């Protein structure tokens with residue numbers, strides 16, 4: 001008997017769907033993106049039962065014609081690109097043609113639609129792999145209803161938070177798009193109650209929607225341009241701040257993106273202006289020639305890759321610094337002994353015709369001593385970095401900022417003692433908050449389904465053993481403190497060790513990220529990550545002074 005077999009298409013589709021459709025908010029995201037791509041002027045979102053019973057998105061966009069309707073649910077069917085070359089000029093939010101297929105694989109789906117040119121509309125229903133297409137009355141536009149989400153993949157449901165929390169995440173998703181498309185009317189109804197009503201507005205009016213009216217009043221406009229690169233939007237004045245980064249919204253060509261590094265670059269100019277541990281609020285739009293960005297690197301397109309990362313980050317830093325210039329820097333709030341010299345670098349060519357002038361620390365890595373310490377120079381000082389402490393600081397920052405998960409295939413299997421298993425079972429949510437998804441797999445075994453990108457490649461059982469030890473001793477901590485403790489433990493585990501040989505490029509990358517981090521002088525254990533020797537000190541040693 002043959003054991004190897006090809007998966008039926010329905011099963012294969014559900015596996016991929018696990019990545020596109022992670023939770024109700026992912027459904028909201030995909031459907032709202034489709035409505036925006038269809039040119040809708042008004043979008044209405046309805047949620048019931050935390051999005052598990054129903055997500056319905058109705059729009060007044062171009063609609064789907066009767067002839068096209070059966071194709072909309074085919075995997076890799078899209079109206080948005082024709083050739084690979086189109087990808088580099090992409091202006092639409094969708095292009096892979098897999099969202100509707102992926103949603104249909106894990107839910108029951110009904111599309112009611114009509115184009116302006118048609119007299120009669122179309123209803124498409126799909127569930128359990130069966131699809132029907134029939135005539136139906138419909139207003140012009142498209143309404144997609146998704147019911148019984150994950151009815152056939154119950155394991156997915158286990159990772160969801162409470163219906164209330166899932167509804168909040170859906171609301172956050174709607175707000176995120178409403179901020180980027182102020183000219184479009186948005187409405188969100190949760191279990192029959194209107195949660196958000198946003199008529200067409202100016203960008204500034206929309207700010208209040210996501211940040212609250214009081215915070216919106218404290219926002220400063222920023223605008224910065226160089227060639228085809230434009231950074232604009234709003235950042236908070238140093239008068240306000242949050243303990244988390246939940247008030248930060250980044251967009252690239254109107255597409256919401258997440259990037260721990262963009263957050264770090266935004267925050268750097270606030271050093272000395274905001275108390276340590278507070279994060280600014282921001283709604284920032286980057287406009288850039290699509291050819292200079294790869295958006296096809298992530299299943300949910302939440303992360304992007306810039307052709308010239310450093311120039312983009314420096315542009316952001318420059319724009320924020322300029323807006324904050326009127327606010328005095330209070331040295332006592334900064335990291336003692338670490339004011340960044342605010343001198344513009346030489347222009348950085350971003351692409352032909354696009355030049356960015358960034359503010360940089362200009363530090364340049366020169367090599368390692370004993371494969372343990374990185375030696376660098378900057379302006380008028382020598383910098384010595386402890387590579388392990390530095391890497392640990394940088395990774396902790398990334399983990400706390402929230403990284404997109406990677407899904408090992410096959411998932412790593414963890415065999416635990418009954419005591420460890422109990423501890424782990426009680427902390428599944430805490431680990432999920434850090435991007436580690438574990439799932440029970442029989443008595444005392446678990447599967448590690450997903451982990452943050454920075455931890456990929458780690459010995460999973462050893463990593464989990466370390467984290468369990470932290471969980472055992474951290475029972476009394478409040479959730480934020482526990483999260484930080486776990487993040488720094490995981491970072492310590494994954495960080496380069498003393499004795500590891502690093503290429504000059506790796507040294508430079510580490511240095512750049514370290515110097516951009518919020519409090520670069522110490523590692524999470526409180527051990528210094530670097531020290532500096534100024535030219536004056538060097539001269540004193542040579543008895544020149």
Ligand code: ADP
Pocket residue numbers: 030034035037038059061062063064072073077078079080093094095096097098099100101141142143
């Ligand atoms: P993609 O957005 O990547 O093209 P989807 O699976 O999300 O893939 O959608 C498939 C196709 O269905 C789209 O390319 C579009 O032609 C059509 N479509 C989906 N939603 C809508 C909508 N709300 N209005 C009009 N057309 C839509």
Ligand code: MG
Pocket residue numbers: 030033034093094095097099100
């Ligand atoms: Mg789409």
